[in-house]
Amino acid sequence: MELGNFSISLAVKDIEASRNFYEKFGFKVFGGDASQNWLILKNRDHVIGLFQGMFEKNIMTFNPGWDSNASKLDSFTDVRELQRQLKAKGVQLRSEADESTTGPASFFAEDPDGNQILVDQHV
Numbered sequence: 001m002e003l004g005n006f007s008i009s010l011a012v013k014d015i016e017a018s019r020n021f022y023e024k025f026g027f028k029v030f031g032g033d034a035s036q037n038w039l040i041l042k043n044r045d046h047v048i049g050l051f052q053g054m055f056e057k058n059i060m061t062f063n064p065g066w067d068s069n070a071s072k073l074d075s076f077t078d079v080r081e082l083q084r085q086l087k088a089k090g091v092q093l094r095s096e097a098d099e100s101t102t103g104p105a106s107f108f109a110e111d112p113d114g115n116q117i118l119v120d121q122h123v
Contacts, residue, residue: 002076003064004066006047008059008061009049009061011057011059012051023041028041028042032050037052060116061118072123080097094110
């Protein structure tokens, strides 16, 4: 199962303090807008999203159709197909992508410990 680019989306209390902290680990701002309370940081192929006041828990995020530079892949498994495969394996989804559409869509799952997983296709 090809899930696309992986990142961790962190729910932070102070976006500037978090940015400063992760910059010490070699991360650099790659995208986002601090004035809107979100930043994407990158260190080589490692991606961290910082989100202040947008959600309560940290989220593992997969982006079908993207590489680690947020560039579109020529070939990838559509989010709706991934959703069908997971549901066929008995995975309960918290929200689902609309299967009557094409292009950008997402779904949410939760592991047995309550960790949130977002599969979020932007292309």
